[in-house]
Amino acid sequence: GQNIDQPTEMTATEGAIVQINCTYQTSGFNGLFWYQQHAGEAPTFLSYNVLDGLEEKGRFSSFLSRSKGYSYLLLKELQMKDSASYLCAVTGGYNKLIFGAGTRLAVHP
């Protein structure tokens, strides 16, 4: 079967750091995506990890451990505009993405 787990909700303070975890069990694995989705808007691409390790892109970093079926998204220097849902998605190839339910992040002043 295919299963992707991430926390339902998280809260954090402006300027802080937050880590959103994602664990997965899938029949095939080519890579893992993170998307950001503001309410009523399209998901926007944040990162794509294929190999184990940390990928850093500005304030956002994503980590992957294929052996553990685990990833996390790290957001630094949080801003109010970072309040959104963060979607973890696994692909077995050819962009057939299997999404988790998403983590709703609320950033407070």
Add this chain to the structure above:
Amino acid sequence: DAGVTQSPTHLIKTRGQQVTLRCSPKSGHDTVSWYQQALGQGPQFIFQYYEEEERQRGNFPDRFSGHQFPNYSSELNVNALLLGDSALYLCASSQGPDSPLHFGNGTRLTVT
């Protein structure tokens, strides 16, 4: 450079009716995928079109069908609508079937 565009933005239909949703991919993209997103859930893969053919399909009944045109735009058709089909329908395009997806803003379908 226009991104992925979808129409209409909102739609209200009655049970049993049929609906067609439309998608124009981002410029330079030739692959279109459709996803259904229920409220509070992540998107679920419906199917993917590449070179005018359905290449992959998720766990959706035959009531869900699609088409891709020579200009790479795509349609999603849903027949015999059920209340449970109420959702946000997202179209995503990519350059080839194995590169990052770019999503449109979606069509919010409400079935009453």
